[in-house]
Amino acid sequence: MDLGMTERGRELHERLSEFMDERVYPAEAVAEEQLAALGDPHGHPQIIEDLKAEARSRGLWNLFLPHRTEWTPDPLSNLDYAYLAELTGRSIGLAPEALNCSAPDTGNMEVLSLFGTPAQQEEWLVPLLEGRIRSSFAMTEPDVASSDATNIELRIERQGDEYVLNGRKWWISGAASDRCRILIVMGKTDPDAPRHLQQSMVLVPMDSPGLTKVRDLPVFGYQDREGHSELRFDDVRVPVTNLIAEEGAGFAIAQARLGPGRIHHCMRCVGVAERALDLMCERVVNRVAFGKPIAEQGVVREWIADSRIEIEQARLLTLKAAHLMDTVGAKGAAIEISAIKVVAPNMALRVVDRAIQAHGGGGVSDDFPLARMYAGLRTLRFADGPDEVHRRQVARTELGRHAN
16 A cells, blocks of 8 residues: 655645745744734734735645546645645644635535536635635534434525525534635425435525524634634525535535545644644753753653654554545545544644643643644544544444454
């Protein structure tokens, strides 16, 4: 099994590494200053637009689409892109957006490129690919266990030439930003259909009458720049032409959307962990306790060794999943995709936790990025399916091999 990059992948990896060193890391402090000056936790610092323009000029733009389209005539493999996603994870607040490769836009663009009509693609996909707007994906609901997507209750009812939406959604990432212009909303069109054919997806503009943003939800006290919002739909009307694919296809589309995204998330987790390990090592070689550098303490060396071992294990498993997606498809890679979704966030949380401990009180402050890293990573144990759902899938497959 060859898990190495292609020649093109290596060239892009080198180019992206240079971009990160020359532009992205220096921009982190600038972005924080500009965001503070805006006085809005969901504001949009100018430095991000500067980075986007620079990334585009360097050919580091829309690298995530794994299938051939008119916009991506020569797409990267999932494996090649995985290595790039790891690099962007090292500056997760800036790099993915700078490359127009940040969630939830990536998944939404994949949906629109695969299932959207030409009119939908012209109106919404093209502006997303050009980085002119942002989008959100509205599936999770406050009143049901959304780990089982068939539970969702928001109703999508056809009335003549319109669909009427009623219900609630929450943890809708990206919806707090003024640049979010379109939602892909998953709801029930036919509650009496077979369980996995009840759901459909429709496009809902953010300025639709009856759509209310109730609040922006914090994560461990942090407000993400693009936000996680609670939304209410009261008789929201959209034309039937806003239906994606066909009625009853929502669950299948959701599954297609999540496969590549889990690779992206997990490799960015690896990148976050690598950055945290760097910060930990820098800290312990420069701090003295009990008469010697902290790095000479045996327990600290165990933290560093365990972190390196766990990072390598998670990376290899994620690269294997990406390779399988390229060679046998998402269905053939289902178990590996579930496995990495458990392994990578938990690994990164452990590494960040050790780095926090090594930093002492500074580790839980805003003087270092570690506390925010931890908050963001902890949400990934829910996002795209909680740990328990993925473990259930792995166990069911293992047990199936022993069934009579």
